[in-house]
Amino acid sequence: MTETPIISLDHLRFSYDGPHVDVLNDLSLDIPAGTITAILGPNGAGKTTLLHVILGLLQPHAGQIYIEGQPQAGYSRTELSQKVGLVLQAEHTPFNFTVFEYVLLGRTPHLGMLSMPSNNDYRLTRQALEALELESLQQRPITELSGGERQMVMLARAIAQQTPILLLDEPTSHLDLSNKGRFLQMLRTLAGQGVTIIFTTHEPEVAVAAARYLVLMRAGQVLDSGPLTQLLTAEKLSATYGVPIRVARLEDRPVVLLS
């Protein structure tokens, strides 16, 4: 990758139960700024863990993380939440926040510890909802939304957060084709505005549709990373997933098939 990395991971090690079984095993990776990167890998490869480490939620027991050239540890909680946003696969809250209130929560990193959202925060929340055409949902309780609608609302919350880096953990798994299309279009728009997007997925076609860069992970290590067009080969995918995989071409785009 030739562009300046916005995130740089240097020999990371992480494990959940002490330094014996590494979930991330000597992982190094550079993420170029302003692009969409997809992370592919089998279950248990450490994809979600990697996102949590970049977010700062988990602390690696060895190695360094640089965000915009600065060590991650040098950022305060608030500063980090102004740099890195997160969209989960699903959000479970038993409380009936309206869609608007939930998206407004995305403005929290820009508020003081004890302050309340300002008119500007309300305006940016409305903009985020408009960007995803969710205005009609804004007074609905999030507990009454479908899985797909919730996913869109979570993306709206992350947009309202206005971070230069956005991490998404299997964001399209609950979406139907039309929502998937809108979701990926929004990711491309955000990348066009300079946001760096990293997402994990189990669907190679989603990676093909949205990402320019690809990271292949297996057993806590990066097998390969680079431009998607170069990495999406039968050989590399078969090595990543440990099963035979074919890559065909359809209208000049790669199509991944189980053989």
Add this chain to the structure above:
Amino acid sequence: MQNFSARLSPVRLFWLLAFGLLVMLLLSVFVGRYPAPYWMSPGLLQEDVLAQRLVWSLRLPRLLTALLLGMTLTACGTVLQMVFRNPLVEPGFLGVSQGAAFGAAVSILWLGTSPVIIEILATIFALLGLALSYVLARQWRFGGWALRLILAGIAVSALFSAGVGVLKYMADPLTQLPEITFWMLGGLWSVTWRDLLYILPIVLPGLLVVYLMRWRLNLLSLNDETAFSLGAAPARERGLLLVAAVSATAAVISVSGVVGWVGLIVPHLARRLTGANARHTLPISMLMGGIFVVICDNLARTLLPGEIPLGILTSLLGSLIFIVLMMSVRLELRR
């Protein structure tokens, strides 16, 4: 209910309730059994010295304590529900109230009945009860988080109740036993200005912390990962809110005894009126809690010639309202 909430903005509802509470407080001054059951004519205050002393020394401190009790219990209920992401918890369900009662009983038995000592011990054991419920719920491997937390709370509450039982058995039946029994029933009949002044230094800062951090409360009710990504330090902020809310609760119930169900049902009702956003729900439920307990206490001291323990009334009304709520609310509990 839906239409009602759509018509009334949270801000209007807040001022409506604040006005209602003020009227309720004013009227409550004249409710009681002196000189005759149910109502004292306001004119009497100008001529009858006994009426003046009654209102000043008994009814006013009692009313204000009832108000504080209602506000604190609902604030604590809201905090517990949002911090534990479980709409089915309240101080009485998580070992807080029973722990406080046990601490008070220990104090009555061995350390004397000074309000300050009772308050300190009640606070220590209330926090201990909460911590124990939390640790057990984390350790257990049965059912989801919401269920485990409730089960652990029931177990810890039962443990402290049994402890109070043992202490009652050991207590002097003439002096200590009535004191402890009062605790388990809950009531405000002995409240004086001094009691109120003793609890204020803990209750007011506790409520202030909760009130000022109510936007953070919203964050903490989301998934941990989401809360963290939005800048929260979940463990630290949860700890701060819990200590503030539970200390305030322990302090008020060191005066009132165990008063149950308020912290569960009032936040529920408030959320039905204004939605989950704690920015609005917290102050509105605190006002509603204040009104609810003041009404219950008015009934407790007026309805019968002898006093009805407040805890019995709130439990009766609270559990009935809860049953109706559960029939009509679709609760989503996961994890």
